[in-house]
Amino acid sequence: MRFIFNNHNFIAMSKRKTLTGSPSPNINMSTEIEISHTVGPFQQGPFFKKHLIPAIILLALSFGLYFNSLPYDYVLDDKIVITDNKYTNEGFGGIWDILTTESFEGYFGEKKELVQGNRYRPLSIISFAIEKGILGELNPAVSHFINILLYGLTGVVLMMVLSMLFRNFKTQSSWFTIPFLASLLFILHPIHTEAVANIKGRDEIMSMLFSLGALYYSLKFMDEPRRAWLVLGMLSYFLALLSKENAITFIAVIPLTIYYFSKTNWPKVRTLLLWLWITTILYLVLRFNTAGVPQFGQEIRDLMNNPFLGMKPAEKFGSIMYSLGKYIALMVFPHPLSHDYYPYAIPKASIFTLIPIISLMGYFALAYVGIKGLAKKSIYSYAILFYLCTLSIVSNTVINLGTFMNERFIFMASAGFCIALAYFLSEHLPSLFNKGKMLGMGLIAIIAIGFSAKTIHRIPDWKDALSLNSSAVKVSTGSARANSFMSTALFEKYKETINPNAYKTLTSEQKNLLDWSEVYGNKALEIVPDYQNANLMVIGVASERYKSSGDIKQYINTMKPCVIRRPDITFIKEFSDYLKGRGHDAELFPYYLEIGKELLKVTDRRREWAIQYLTYAYEIQPASKEVNEALGTAYELSGNYNMAQKYKTAATLLQ
Numbered sequence: 001m002r003f004i005f006n007n008h009n010f011i012a013m014s015k016r017k018t019l020t021g022s023p024s025p026n027i028n029m030s031t032e033i034e035i036s037h038t039v040g041p042f043q044q045g046p047f048f049k050k051h052l053i054p055a056i057i058l059l060a061l062s063f064g065l066y067f068n069s070l071p072y073d074y075v076l077d078d079k080i081v082i083t084d085n086k087y088t089n090e091g092f093g094g095i096w097d098i099l100t101t102e103s104f105e106g107y108f109g110e111k112k113e114l115v116q117g118n119r120y121r122p123l124s125i126i127s128f129a130i131e132k133g134i135l136g137e138l139n140p141a142v143s144h145f146i147n148i149l150l151y152g153l154t155g156v157v158l159m160m161v162l163s164m165l166f167r168n169f170k171t172q173s174s175w176f177t178i179p180f181l182a183s184l185l186f187i188l189h190p191i192h193t194e195a196v197a198n199i200k201g202r203d204e205i206m207s208m209l210f211s212l213g214a215l216y217y218s219l220k221f222m223d224e225p226r227r228a229w230l231v232l233g234m235l236s237y238f239l240a241l242l243s244k245e246n247a248i249t250f251i252a253v254i255p256l257t258i259y260y261f262s263k264t265n266w267p268k269v270r271t272l273l274l275w276l277w278i279t280t281i282l283y284l285v286l287r288f289n290t291a292g293v294p295q296f297g298q299e300i301r302d303l304m305n306n307p308f309l310g311m312k313p314a315e316k317f318g319s320i321m322y323s324l325g326k327y328i329a330l331m332v333f334p335h336p337l338s339h340d341y342y343p344y345a346i347p348k349a350s351i352f353t354l355i356p357i358i359s360l361m362g363y364f365a366l367a368y369v370g371i372k373g374l375a376k377k378s379i380y381s382y383a384i385l386f387y388l389c390t391l392s393i394v395s396n397t398v399i400n401l402g403t404f405m406n407e408r409f410i411f412m413a414s415a416g417f418c419i420a421l422a423y424f425l426s427e428h429l430p431s432l433f434n435k436g437k438m439l440g441m442g443l444i445a446i447i448a449i450g451f452s453a454k455t456i457h458r459i460p461d462w463k464d465a466l467s468l469n470s471s472a473v474k475v476s477t478g479s480a481r482a483n484s485f486m487s488t489a490l491f492e493k494y495k496e497t498i499n500p501n502a503y504k505t506l507t508s509e510q511k512n513l514l515d516w517s518e519v520y521g522n523k524a525l526e527i528v529p530d531y532q533n534a535n536l537m538v539i540g541v542a543s544e545r546y547k548s549s550g551d552i553k554q555y556i557n558t559m560k561p562c563v564i565r566r567p568d569i570t571f572i573k574e575f576s577d578y579l580k581g582r583g584h585d586a587e588l589f590p591y592y593l594e595i596g597k598e599l600l601k602v603t604d605r606r607r608e609w610a611i612q613y614l615t616y617a618y619e620i621q622p623a624s625k626e627v628n629e630a631l632g633t634a635y636e637l638s639g640n641y642n643m644a645q646k647y648k649t650a651a652t653l654l655q
Contacts, residue, residue, distance in 0.1 A: 035377050038263050042164040042219040051163065054180045055156045061187050062152030062196075065455050069144045069197045072463045076339065077200045080107045082128045082138060091133030098125045102291040120291040123242040124203040143199045151196045152187070154209045158415060159183035161212055164219050165261045169427060176437070181422035181444060186415055188451035190334040190458055195408040197462035198339070203244045204411040210240035211247045211412070218254045222268055230271070234279045241283040246393045246412060248283075251276045253389055260382040294399065303528060304481055305402045307343045318351035320396045323405040325359025327391070330407065331417045334451070337407060337458055338475035338482070339468060344527060345476035346404035363388075379423045387416030421447075465489040473520065483524035484534040490517040491540055506548045514541050518558075525565075535566040543575050552584040556591045563595050567609035576616055585620045592617035597630055600637070610634045625654040 048055060074083050087094030087106035098106065103119040127146070132138055162179035171177050186192075195201035217233030220226075240247035254276065255269055300306035308316045323346050330337070338345070349356050366384050373381020392398060394409040401409070425444050430437035461471040469486040476482040494513035506514070518541045524534035542558035545551070563572055579588065596614035599606050611634045617627045632648035635641070 037166065037168045037379075038261060038377060039168055041223040042167065042262065043223050044164070044167045047160050047163060051159065051180075054175070054183075055159065058155040058159065058183055058187055059149075059152040061184070062148050062155060065188070065452065066144075066148045066151070066196055066459060068456075068459050069148070069462060070141050072140065072144060072197070074138075074140050074143075074199060075462060075465050075468055076198055078198070080104065081125050081200050082143070085125065085128075088125060088128045088132060089138070091129055091136075093133075094129045095126050098122045098129060100290055118291040118294070120287045121203045121242070121244050123239060124200075124206055124244075127202065127206075128199075140199065143202075144197075147196050147199060147202050147205065150202065150205045150209060151192070154205055154212065155183045155187040157209060157212045157216065158186055161216050161219070162419070164216070165257065171426065176426050176441060176444075178419070178422045178426055181426055182415070182418040184448065185418040185421060185451070188448055188455060189331075189414060189418070190337060190451055190454040191330055191407050191414060192411060193337065193455055193458045193462070194339055194406070195411045197459050198408075201408050201411075204408050206243035207240050207247045208412050208415075210236045210243060211250045211253075214240060214247075214250055215254055215257060218258070218272055221272065222258055222262060222265060225268055225271070230275060233272075234275050237276065238279050238283060241280070245287075246390065246409075248280060249390045249393055249412075251280055253386060256382070256385060256389070260377045260379075300400070300402070303343055303531070306400060307346075307402070307404050308396075308400065311348060312350075314350045314352065315348050318349040318353060318356040319346055319404060321351060321356035321359040321363075322346055322349045324363060324391075324395060325355060326405065327410050327413075328359075328362065331410065331414055334454055336475040337454075338472050339407070339461075340472040340476045340479045340482040340485070341405045342403050342476075342479045342481035345479035345482065347478060379427075380420055383416045383420035383423070385416075386419065387413045390416065466493055473523075478527060480524040480528040480531050480534060483520045483527070484531060484537060487517045487520035487524065487534065487537040490514075490520065491537055494544070504548070506545075514544060517541050530565050532566055532569065535562045536569055536571060538562050539569065539571060539575075543571075552579075552587045556587060560591065560595065563613070564598050564606075567595070567599060567606055567613065573612070589617055589620045589624075592620070593624075593627060593630070596634070600630065600634055607634075607637060611638065623654060625651050628654060 079085075081103070082088050085106040086109070087097040087101070090097070094106070099122045103121050103125060106125070128138075128143065131142055131146070135142060159179045159182075162182055166178045169178055174180075195204040213236035214233050217229045217236060221229035221233060237247065237250060240250065251273075255273055258264060258269055258272075299309075301309065303309045308319065311319065323341070326346070351357070351360065366388065370381050370384035370388060372378075373384075391410070391413040394401060394413075396404070425440040429440040429443075461468050465485070466489040469482065469489045472479070472482040473486045490513050494510055494517065497507070497510055497513070518538060521534050521537040521541065524531055525538065528534070539559060539562050542555050542562075545558075546555040559572075562569075592613050596610045596617060599610035599613065611631065614627060614631045614634055617624070618631060621627060628647045628651035632644045632646075632651060634644075635647065636644035
């Protein structure tokens with residue numbers, strides 16, 4: 001008996017014959033298993049000769065969906081890698097520095113241990129420097145255009161790869177094929193808007209594009225083991241790694257793909273694996289020499305760069321599973337979307353609570369189906385393992401990413417979902433019943449229209465900081481960062497309306513902007529009370545109101561809780577110096593004294609700032625016994641016993 005795997009099921013063909021060729025029930029049967037989608041070479045003729053129009057459609061859809069983003073400005077993290085990055089702004093002259101330094105150094109001026117493992121993603125930053133070198137200035141319209149073009153090309157290369165993999169799947173309609181439908185779903189999927197509409201997201205696009213290129217040339221090498229294909233494959237893989245480190249997952253994806261879609265030639269696979277590992281090691285040596293060796297035991301003390309700070313193990317694992325479950329939910333039904341999943345947009349959730357348990361069970365089920373389908377080389381199994389492999393490095397289980405999740409993190413893994421969905425609608429569903437193909441086509445149309453509408457609706461959120469954060473606070477209501485950034489965006493909008501050299505009575509618009517900036521700043525503080533940026537925004541609002549009204553009591557009432565929470569904020573000292581000599585000593589003296597005494601009561605590092613605020617009070621009333629006593633105590637706690645004795649003696653004399 002011979003079994004031929006035809007699309008999604010086994011078809012049994014009994015071939016029992018006698019020596020003369022006539023059927024005989026007495027002859028023993030031999031068993032052979034052949035899986036039809038592994039038959040023949042990957043390359044089935046020139047791609048564009050057969051698929052030029054579908055490829056053009058994918059490119060056209062990319063521009064059709066995202067052309068509205070062309071006039072949009074740089075937003076969010078664009079300043080880190082583009083507008084405020086020293087090396088990017090040097091144009092061609094900054095390329096060597098970009099290649100030989102950690103990716104945040106061009107912004108901060110030095111290497112900082114902000115996130116676990118640091119970041120080394122030079123290729124996209126180099127592309128921004130090249131734009132500056134060619135144009136002479138940064139132009140967001142050009143940057144958006146390049147992002148859209150690269151995204152469209154990624155869709156085309158995805159179809160090129162899938163056409164090689166699904167070469168034996170024949171359909172009556174050239175449009176109703178797995179390669180085209182999967183690539184179409186990938187291009188249309190709304191979860192990709194962050195990667196495309198946010199210029200900084202180019203690292204995601206380039207990493208996926210070059211990873212697919214590495215897979216494409218690896219498949220060609222399996223057909224014809226020419227050195228050129230191997231060199232091009234490894235070069236593409238190296239460029240993918242230089243774009244973003246999650247390309248390293250293709251060291252598993254490439255051999256996995258070859259196994260699922262061919263009669264595996266293991267000597268060739270071993271050659272590929274050898275060079276994949278050599279390329280990976282070269283990349284890691286370069287990365288570690290520039291960004292440093294990841295310290296996996298390192299604990300980042302900034303909550304906005306370590307969302308699991310202070311969590312128990314059960315809470316950390318629960319929050320991770322909550323996030324991983326949300327990825328699946330957003331791929332199936334991409335609404336609502338947000339660019340911000342910082343603490344606590346994803347709530348603290350023990351692994352023993354409902355949603356994390358459901359998510360954990362779901363991923364166990366996926367892993368089971370993926371592993372079980374290895375022997376049969378099931379398409380669903382491949383799609384699942386592609387998804388799990390590429391998701392692994394951005395799942396927070398390997399390394400702390402600095403946030404619970406991001407929609408752009410699923411950019412690469414979402415291809416696995418698109419493959420599975422395209423396979424189900426074009427191949428599996430039509431086999432279930434007579435009208436299956438018609439139903440599949442109808443569902444594809446509905447999904448395509450829905451995805452397109454959501455993408456078009458989502459893109460304008462990336463117009464500027466105000467529109468982006470306005471959208472985020474509606475979805476990520478529990479995010480301190482989203483609320484704080486909304487406060488910042490409103491404050492910046494307010495600053496655009498004033499003349500800094502001539503403060504007058506605020507207009508109703510200006511009052512409204514300050515009021516809402518304070519509202520969102522306070523919302524952020526309710527979530528994370530010591531969040532520096534949120535405290536700074538509330539302090540900024542208080543100072544602007546004072547400049548207009550001169551109401552020192554209102555200023556003090558707003559400032560007091562912020563100063564006690566974050567006395568280290570530099571602007572507090574700057575504005576305290578600004579207030580000197582403005583006739584407010586009677587109000588400021590008790591305010592500074594109270595702040596200083598409150599800071600003496602705490603047991604953390606805030607106590608170190610008590611001296612600064614008590615000194616402000618001392619400058620106003622140096623003959624105050626209470627101030628001298630407090631300063632004596634403050635210096636004693638700091639270990640400066642000479643100064644402590646000086647102020648204690650002064651306090652005694654003032655009796």
